[in-house]
């Protein structure tokens with residue numbers, strides 16, 4: 001029997017994946033409205049929190065409406081990871097997640113992210129130290145990791161067992177190796193093997209692109225919850241489609257009008273959170289994702305990248321969406 005707090009995180013839930021540079025407060029707000037159940041911050045450096053807290057803390061901020069919410073930390077030293085909790089716990093997250101999957105060189109070269117999959121002892125020490133530090137707060141700790149370093153060293157099941165033994169309450173598996181980065185297909189069979197081997201709940205991650213993929217992954221793997229990553233970039237309404245599909249077995253087409261409203265809301269919230277100049281810069285990427293797959297999208301993206309006029313950019317995106325029947329996916 002799961003404790004109620006844990007059930008709220010994993011029982012048949014759909015998570016929004018942490019996506020650095022994408023899933024900021026405004027985008028998460030859009031995803032929450034669309035029906036995402038559980039959210040995790042972008043990765044936050046434990047070193048940064050201790051030595052220069054302001055910018056790192058900015059990436060950990062969230063609204064109460066985004067609960068249940070986890071803050072994701074990355075780092076390579078158990079003592080620093082544990083001490084960093086003192087800095088983020090005052091934000092009152094619902095759980096803490098440890099990043100053991102980031103493939104980026106800058107992170108891996110410092111022994112953090114997916115480099116920890118090659119050092120399971122150090123990874124277990126990190127989990128133990130963080131669990132001790134979290135004991136007073138009583139918050140669950142999740143660990144997000146990959147299939148392994150490369151195809152010759154796939155160790156997700158052994159690694160997951162060790163993290164469980166060290167005290168992890170939830171295991172999140174992105175079923176690709178570090179060398180795969182984001183290419184190739186995620187190996188759902190490995191999620192199934194992990195779910196079978198461990199007692200703690202498993203969150204499956206990798207290649208959820210369409211509404212039906214959520215139930216397929218759950219059926220094929222026996223995972224407790226599912227995490228959606230790139231599938232929602234430019235398509236936050238995928239969460240609404242997933243919820244509807246699970247209810248009715250039908251994949252709803254989202255109207256262009258609703259998409260346009262959602263994009264305008266997203267822009268408004270980004271401006272409110274980050275100011276007009278930063279919002280314009282950052283929304284260019286989002287507007288590019290929102291227009292992906294539409295005939296004539298490239299010309300609109302060129303205009304958006306050149307324009308310093310928010311209304312001109314939004315009007316061009318709106319015209320593109322409203323004049324085409326395709327759902328752009």
Ligand SMILES: Cc1cc2nc3c(=O)[nH]c(=O)nc-3n(C[C@H](O)[C@H](O)[C@H](O)COP(=O)(O)O)c2cc1C
Nearest residue numbers: 017018019020042043099174206207208228229230
């Ligand atoms: C742009 C981008 C940023 C990401 N940032 C993070 C991150 O901060 N922390 C993390 O654990 N994973 C991060 N990931 C990995 C995703 O959370 C997820 O595991 C991966 O995209 C696989 O899921 P998908 O196939 O549904 O996209 C990132 C992925 C992308 C594409």
